[in-house]
Amino acid sequence: MGQSFTFIDVAGHQAQYTVHEQDRHNEFYWSTDHGDHGTAPSYAQAQDRARTVLKASMAARRRSEHERAYR
Numbered sequence: 001m002g003q004s005f006t007f008i009d010v011a012g013h014q015a016q017y018t019v020h021e022q023d024r025h026n027e028f029y030w031s032t033d034h035g036d037h038g039t040a041p042s043y044a045q046a047q048d049r050a051r052t053v054l055k056a057s058m059a060a061r062r063r064s065e066h067e068r069a070y071r
Contacts, residue, residue, distance in 0.1 A: 002029075007051055009058045017050035019043060032057070 002020035009015075020029040023039075028046035031037040036053045040046035 005047070005050075007054050007058075009055065009062075011058075011062055013058055013062070015054050015058060017047075017054055019046045019050065034058075 002018040004016055004018045007015050007017060015033055017030060017032045020031075022028055022043075027039040027041065028043050029037065029039050030046040030050040032050055032054050034054065034057045036050075036057065038046075038049055038053075040049050
């Protein structure tokens with residue numbers, strides 16, 4: 001079971017990430033709709049890591065879109 005969040009970047013693009021409840025190893029699993037995932041020792045850290053990864057992924061996609069538009 002997990003809780004999903006929507007992240008909106010500065011350009012208005014949206015992406016989702018989910019943080020799951022603590023597992024038997026006392027870790028919190030997180031995943032994004034961009035296919036990224038990982039674990040963290042606390043719920044807050046899992047949220048932070050998921051947002052950080054999404055920000056980087058969304059910025060890379062914006063750069064790629066920008067480069068294609070100017071070719």
